[in-house]
Amino acid sequence: METALANEYRRLCRDPATHQLAYLRLRRAIRNVVEHRDIEPGQALPSERDLAQALGLSRVTVRKAIAGLVEEGLLNQRHGAGTFVAERIIKPMSRLTSFTEDLRARGLNPRSEFFERSIGEVTPEEAMALNLSPGAPVVRLHRVRYAGDEPLAIERSVVPASALPDPGEVRDSLYEVLERYGNRPRRALQRLRAVLLGAQHARLLHVAVGSAGLSIERRSFLDDGRVVEFTSSWYRGDIYDFVAELHTD
Numbered sequence: 001m002e003t004a005l006a007n008e009y010r011r012l013c014r015d016p017a018t019h020q021l022a023y024l025r026l027r028r029a030i031r032n033v034v035e036h037r038d039i040e041p042g043q044a045l046p047s048e049r050d051l052a053q054a055l056g057l058s059r060v061t062v063r064k065a066i067a068g069l070v071e072e073g074l075l076n077q078r079h080g081a082g083t084f085v086a087e088r089i090i091k092p093m094s095r096l097t098s099f100t101e102d103l104r105a106r107g108l109n110p111r112s113e114f115f116e117r118s119i120g121e122v123t124p125e126e127a128m129a130l131n132l133s134p135g136a137p138v139v140r141l142h143r144v145r146y147a148g149d150e151p152l153a154i155e156r157s158v159v160p161a162s163a164l165p166d167p168g169e170v171r172d173s174l175y176e177v178l179e180r181y182g183n184r185p186r187r188a189l190q191r192l193r194a195v196l197l198g199a200q201h202a203r204l205l206h207v208a209v210g211s212a213g214l215s216i217e218r219r220s221f222l223d224d225g226r227v228v229e230f231t232s233s234w235y236r237g238d239i240y241d242f243v244a245e246l247h248t249d
């Protein structure tokens with residue numbers, strides 16, 4: 001495992017396209033080995049001292065590389081025990097990322113199983129959420145989101161058909177398809193609520209009825225202020241940690 005990281009770091013050193021600053025290069029190397037599962041969630045990283053020695057870097061550089069990944073939630077540190085690859089999916093709340101990106105960054109394999117992928121006329125509630133006029137066409141996606149075989153969330157998304165003409169194009173990532181049309185969300189409002197999962201949601205998520213869940217609503221916007229998505233999600237409460245950075249001003 002240590003060798004995988006050292007090899008990856010050395011590979012990046014030889015790659016002219018990679019960032020020249022050592023701590024950023026090391027950060028990328030750690031991200032890559034986690035993504036490729038050379039270091040599994042829950043496993044420890046080599047100690048700062050061992051890493052510094054193996055890579056010919058100063059401990060300050062190693063510490064700086066690790067600190068950034070701790071902040072992102074990819075790694076966590078336990079006092080006296082060392083640095084570990086995070087087991088729960090820790091999601092910084094201030095970054096507008098997709099489910100697919102969050103999972104891939106942790107070396108997991110995101111998948112969707114669809115109940116619905118259709119196009120139809122906007123309902124009054126959807127029109128309010130998306131700022132659309134009555135009669136406008138919308139795309140509806142209803143799916144269970146998996147990491148490999150494990151269900152993590154249920155999502156119901158409504159998107160104006162003007163931003164996504166063909167629902168059939170969405171196989172796994174909605175944001176990837178929106179990006180292709182130049183309609184990737186740039187800003188979003190998100191509301192989180194603790195919920196107890198009812199029978200239907202619990203069954204789909206393979207948890208007991210009444211388990212803790214998180215209900216998340218996201219309304220995302222394009223640069224020009226148009227709403228591009230309204231998604232209601234139910235996440236399993238035992239897998240996700242949402243982390244927010246707070247400022248005094």
Ligand code: GLP
Binds near residue numbers: 099101174175176231
């Ligand atoms: C998260 C958000 C959803 C968003 C989705 C896009 O799950 N809660 O609001 O629609 O990401 O993810 P993807 O691009 O993987 O479909």
